[in-house]
Amino acid sequence: MEHVAIADQVDxxxxxxxxxxxxxxxxxxxxxxxxxxxxxxxxxxxxxVLSGMMRLQxxxxxxxxxxxxxxxxxxxxxxxxxxxxxxxxALLLGGFGNYLxxxxxxxxxxxxxxxxxxxxxxxxxAVIVLLSSFxxxxxxxGAGWTLxxxxxxxxxxxxxxxxxxxxxxxxxxxxVAFTMGGLNYVTTILQARTxxxxxxxxxxxxxxxxxxxxxxxxxxxxxLVSAIMMIFDKVLGxxxxxPAILSLGETLDHTGGSPILFQxxxxxxxxxxxxxxxLPAFGMVSDVIATHARKNIFGYRMMVWAIVxxxxxxxxVWAHHMYVSGMNPYFGFFFATTxxxxxxxxxxxxxxxxxxxxxxxIHLTLPMLFAxxxxxxxxxxxxxxxxxxxxxxxxPLSDTYxxxxxxxxxxxxSPVMVLFAAIYHWFPLLTGRYLNNKLxxxxxxxxxxxxxxxxxxxxxxxxxxxxxxxxxxxxxEFIPQSAETLNASITVSAIIVGLIQLVFIANLIWSTxxxxxxxxxxxxxxxxxxxxxQVPPAHGNWGKELPAVHRWAYDYxxxxxxxxxxxxxxxxxEVEYLVxxxxxxxxSYENNNQGEN
Amino acid sequence: MQFFKTLxxxxxxxxxxxxxxxxxxxxxxxxxxxxxxxxxxxxxxTVIFFLFTITFLQRTQSFDFQALSGEPWLPFxxxxxxxxxxxxxxxxxxxxxxxxYVAEKEHxxxxxxxxxxxxxxxxxxxxxxWQAWQQLNQAGFNISANPANSYYFLLTGVHGLHIVxxxxxxxxxxxxxxxxxxCQILATRLKFCGLYWHYLFFLWMFLFFLLxxxxxxxxxxALICGF
Numbered sequence: 001m002e003h004v005a006i007a008d009q010v011d012x013x014x015x016x017x018x019x020x021x022x023x024x025x026x027x028x029x030x031x032x033x034x035x036x037x038x039x040x041x042x043x044x045x046x047x048x049v050l051s052g053m054m055r056l057q058x059x060x061x062x063x064x065x066x067x068x069x070x071x072x073x074x075x076x077x078x079x080x081x082x083x084x085x086x087x088x089x090a091l092l093l094g095g096f097g098n099y100l101x102x103x104x105x106x107x108x109x110x111x112x113x114x115x116x117x118x119x120x121x122x123x124x125x126a127v128i129v130l131l132s133s134f135x136x137x138x139x140x141x142g143a144g145w146t147l148x149x150x151x152x153x154x155x156x157x158x159x160x161x162x163x164x165x166x167x168x169x170x171x172x173x174x175x176v177a178f179t180m181g182g183l184n185y186v187t188t189i190l191q192a193r194t195x196x197x198x199x200x201x202x203x204x205x206x207x208x209x210x211x212x213x214x215x216x217x218x219x220x221x222x223x224l225v226s227a228i229m230m231i232f233d234k235v236l237g238x239x240x241x242x243p244a245i246l247s248l249g250e251t252l253d254h255t256g257g258s259p260i261l262f263q264x265x266x267x268x269x270x271x272x273x274x275x276x277x278x279l280p281a282f283g284m285v286s287d288v289i290a291t292h293a294r295k296n297i298f299g300y301r302m303m304v305w306a307i308v309x310x311x312x313x314x315x316x317v318w319a320h321h322m323y324v325s326g327m328n329p330y331f332g333f334f335f336a337t338t339x340x341x342x343x344x345x346x347x348x349x350x351x352x353x354x355x356x357x358x359x360x361x362i363h364l365t366l367p368m369l370f371a372x373x374x375x376x377x378x379x380x381x382x383x384x385x386x387x388x389x390x391x392x393x394x395x396p397l398s399d400t401y402x403x404x405x406x407x408x409x410x411x412x413x414s415p416v417m418v419l420f421a422a423i424y425h426w427f428p429l430l431t432g433r434y435l436n437n438k439l440x441x442x443x444x445x446x447x448x449x450x451x452x453x454x455x456x457x458x459x460x461x462x463x464x465x466x467x468x469x470x471x472x473x474x475x476x477e478f479i480p481q482s483a484e485t486l487n488a489s490i491t492v493s494a495i496i497v498g499l500i501q502l503v504f505i506a507n508l509i510w511s512t513x514x515x516x517x518x519x520x521x522x523x524x525x526x527x528x529x530x531x532x533x534q535v536p537p538a539h540g541n542w543g544k545e546l547p548a549v550h551r552w553a554y555d556y557x558x559x560x561x562x563x564x565x566x567x568x569x570x571x572x573x574e575v576e577y578l579v580x581x582x583x584x585x586x587x588s589y590e591n592n593n594q595g596e597n
Numbered sequence: 598m599q600f601f602k603t604l605x606x607x608x609x610x611x612x613x614x615x616x617x618x619x620x621x622x623x624x625x626x627x628x629x630x631x632x633x634x635x636x637x638x639x640x641x642x643t644v645i646f647f648l649f650t651i652t653f654l655q656r657t658q659s660f661d662f663q664a665l666s667g668e669p670w671l672p673f674x675x676x677x678x679x680x681x682x683x684x685x686x687x688x689x690x691x692x693x694x695x696x697x698y699v700a701e702k703e704h705x706x707x708x709x710x711x712x713x714x715x716x717x718x719x720x721x722x723x724x725x726x727w728q729a730w731q732q733l734n735q736a737g738f739n740i741s742a743n744p745a746n747s748y749y750f751l752l753t754g755v756h757g758l759h760i761v762x763x764x765x766x767x768x769x770x771x772x773x774x775x776x777x778x779x780c781q782i783l784a785t786r787l788k789f790c791g792l793y794w795h796y797l798f799f800l801w802m803f804l805f806f807l808l809x810x811x812x813x814x815x816x817x818x819a820l821i822c823g824f
Contacts (some may be wrong), residue, residue: 111630190633191633197605221644221645221648240747256659300608304604305604463740552608552614
């Protein structure tokens with residue numbers, strides 16, 4: 001077989017003509033990315049409505065007759081599962097991963113476009129299977145998003161028949177979809193980079209997506225394994241996770257299984273999942289901050305090392321989710337230690353973002369606002385994580401709203417802030433138009449202040465001992481009346497934040513057609529995706545010839561250069577200097593980066 | 598340790614450029630892409646079976662676990678059928694190497710012969726595994742009777758799915774070959790199939806050992822692993 005270097009290959013891709021091949025059964029990574037994103041956002045809105053219903057019940061108990069305890073548990077379960085897996089994972093990797101990987105590394109498309117298309121349709125099937133559980137008898141499962149056996153498959157739990165099976169099947173299908181997509185992302189990043197794009201010249205977005213994808217490929221099997229074994233327990237009567245048990249006065253056939261085993265498997269997936277969501281977000285926020293502060297990212301190498309280190313460490317911390325399940329004290333000590341160690345690379349990243357902002361030329365654009373908002377929410381969520389990482393603090397707080405506040409700050413609000421930053425940042429590339437600034441500001445301040453109004457009080461509720469997962473508090477002596485008032489105020493904030501997201505959706509739709517024209521590279525970014533011939537990029541991305549990369553992605557404000565940014569595909573000869581002497585070239589590089597050598 | 602060398606690069610320095618260009622190989626062919634993806638895929642499969650194995654080893658130490666061999670009345674004390682199946686899978690795995698070899702030499706008849714042999718032996722393996730299931734069921738060792746049985750059905754079932762996936766890919770290869778794919782490209786594809794089949798074979802041998810060990814063996818393993 002004759003081998004032609006990728007960079008020299010002529011663009012021979014067949015450009016699809018009909019509406020169906022162009023927009024529906026498309027193999028173009030950009031269309032697939034948009035399909036992924038729209039599906040994820042749509043299903044995310046369902047989960048948002050579910051959280052609103054939960055809040056209505058908690059804030060104003062007994063006011064809403066259609067929310068009974070079963071329905072409440074079902075809302076909790078579906079809200080959690082949809083948000084973590086079907087929204088965040090799918091949007092960050094399926095949506096942004098798909099859109100940005102080929103464009104940022106200078107490829108025409110993913111290496112296996114057909115597999116990529118299949119990945120989306122399989123994901124859609126997973127979503128449909130999941131949502132169909134709302135319409136079966138008994139409704140969706142109410143086992144909590146962690147689906148702990150034995151209760152998840154026993155009578156007494158809502159959705160014990162079809163609901164739980166549809167959930168497990170949907171997860172298995174999702175994992176198949178993710179694996180197809182993930183193999184594509186990893187292979188594309190490793191094998192389809194354009195000329196001059198070394199791994200260490202990739203933007204941090206790609207590093208984040210790359211490591212997160214590897215985490216996903218290695219962690220999702222744990223969920224698959226536990227889903228398969230639980231289906232066996234439910235359908236075939238095996239006892240992998242089911243101990244000998246009395247249910248409603250009846251002795252069941254199960255014997256000898258270990259529910260704790262499920263927890264280990266689940267969290268062996270569940271903890272890396274946190275970083276599957278966080279690492280792409282870390283990467284994207286780094287690029288947004290560098291671009292809008294007109295400054296090279298502080299400590300690029302450290303940022304990459306931190307991403308890799310976090311990825312590695314994320315596999316040895318899982319049991320910190322299980323302190324209350326009971327474990328050998330040495331075991332708990334080990335996991336508390338690893339959990340605290342993971343704070344080191346994470347804190348390093350936060351410092352580097354701050355140092356990038358320090359003395360930067362900060363443009364308070366919408367993406368930048370969300371990125372700065374992310375630094376706040378992530379720091380808050382991260383610090384409570386340090387508290388909960390210690391066994392002695394976790395034990396009393398584990399079943400309270402403190403944990404709810406913690407994980408929503410660190411894993412809910414923070415990635416969502418980055419997602420918004422990323423959408424506002426890359427929207428001009430997708431459509432050639434800006435999102436509306438005024439609506440965007442309303443969206444930012446509403447979301448940022450609103451989420452604080454929701455989650456900050458929850459920390460106090462947690463300290464008061466308000467238990468999580470409860471349908472209603474009832475007459476509990478140790479909880480003061482003020483907790484009820486606080487709950488009502490949280491609910492009001494939650495509904496406001498929910499409604500403000502409608503402003504965002506309206507902004508998306510309006511700006512797609514009527515937004516202010518942005519033109520080419522409106523943020524004056526250096527990375528490759530903004531350097532395509534057409535905006536939005538056409539099928540095949542690069543026209544006749546692939547770009548050659550001559551530098552890293554962070555040449556902002558290079559001294560003595562006319563523009564305050566040098567795109568990655570500009571060769572040293574093409575750079576225009578304020579001083580005509582070319583020999584100042586190398587000095588300028590060194591001056592610019594003294595701090596990092 | 599190329600990866601660590603890469604991680605030490607300083608991309609902000611212009612002089613790294615020359616080095617950079619030589620470091621990224623521009624000769625990446627389709628073959629390398631598929632190999633990369635296949636390696637990651639096999640890594641995923643390995644993780645799946647690794648996790649199954651861990652849970653299995655832990656379960657072997659529970660009070661209600663009864664190993665499937667070790668005593669004369671246990672079904673796999675005489676595992677003749679499973680040895681026979683292993684031989685089929687080995688032959689399938691070898692004939693695919695032969696198919697690749699003759700495809701490179703462009704011997705059409707030999708290609709057809711060896712591909713037919715691969716298909717035949719693989720189907721014999723699947724059929725043999727099915728027979729083993731039937732025998733277990735007839736002897737009363739059904740899936741929910743004992744955790745050892747549950748794991749036997751579970752692991753061989755997942756392994757079976759893994760094989761069926763491979764068979765579908767192989768059929769696609771054969772179909773394309775029938776439609777006029779060149780022998781050289783067929784050889785490349787058979788190379789991937791070969792890797793997949795070797796993996797299947799070694800995975801099966803591992804499962805075979807694991808599932809038919811006696812209680813004493815499990816005890817020793819569990820002792821070493823600290824269960």
